[in-house]
Amino acid sequence: MTLKLGVPSKGRLMEKTFDWFADRGVALSRTGSDREYAGAVEGIEGIALVLLSAGEVPRELAAGRIHLGVTGTDLIHEKLALWERQLTEIAPMGFGHADLVLAVPRLWVDVDTLDDLDAAAAAFRDRHGYRLRIATKYHRLTREFLQGAGVADYALVDSQGATEGTVKNETAEVIADITSSGETLRANHLKILADGLILQSQATLWQSRVAAYAPEDEAALAQLLDRIAGGAAAS
C-alpha cells in the first residue's frame, strides 16, 4: 500500500501546495507531459501523489480513496455535512484565503444587512410574483446561513462559475460566492452585506478517518506529521 496524498492539479492552489510541502522537506512534482496528470513525491518513502480537482478532494477523502488531501475549508464544509466525523484537519496552510459572502447590487442603497435583505426579499416577491434569486455554488452553506439569519423568502440558483455575472445577466439578484481581493465584486457593482460573511476559508491539509491504513502507511504518515510539526524550514 501507499499513502495517497491528493492535491489540486492546477493553478494557484497547486503551486502553493507544492511550495508548502517543499518548505517541509517533501518535494511534490508533476511528472510526464504538461497535460499528463501524474506526479511524484520525494523526501518520504511510501507516499503517492494524486492530482485532482480541488472540488473533488472532499469526496475522495470521505470515500477513503485518498488518505490525505489539500483543499479549501469552503469546499469541505459545503460538500461534507458530516466532515468532522469523516476527516481530521491536520494543518491550515496559510494561503488560498477567501471569504464566502453574500453580496447585493451596490445600487440597492436600502440594503446593507441581512434584516434589510429579508425586507427586500418580501417586497421583491410582492412586486415581481417570484422569489428573489441568489446565485451560488455553495448551496448548503448559503441555506444554513440564511436559515440561521431568519431569511426564507428566496430561491437558490445554481452557478458553477462567473457567479458575479449572474446579476448583470439578470439570472439572479443576489450572489453568495468567495471573494479574496474584492476586485470581482467591485467590477460587477456588488457590495457585501455588513453581516454577510458566511465562512472564512483557506487551503488546508485534511486526513481521511475512513481510509484504510496499512502499517507502512502509518509509518509514512508519522514521518510526514513530524515534518509538519517541525514547521517550515528557514529559507
Ligand SMILES: Nc1ncnc2c1ncn2[C@@H]1O[C@H](COP(=O)(O)OP(=O)(O)OP(=O)(O)O)[C@@H](O)[C@H]1O
Ligand atoms: N480568488 C481566490 N483567491 C483565493 N482562493 C481562492 C480564490 N478562488 C478560489 N479560491 C479557493 O480555491 C479553492 C478551489 O476553488 P475552485 O473550486 O474555484 O477551484 P478551481 O480553481 O476552479 O478548480 P476546479 O475547477 O478544478 O475545481 C477553493 O477552496 C476556494 O476557496
Ligand SMILES: O=P(O)(O)OC[C@H]1O[C@H](OP(=O)(O)OP(=O)(O)O)[C@H](O)[C@@H]1O
Ligand atoms: O475577490 P477576487 O480576488 O476578485 O476573487 C474572487 C473570484 O475568484 C474566484 O473565481 P475564479 O477565478 O476561481 O473563477 P470562477 O468564478 O469561474 O470560479 C471566485 O469565484 C470569485 O469570482
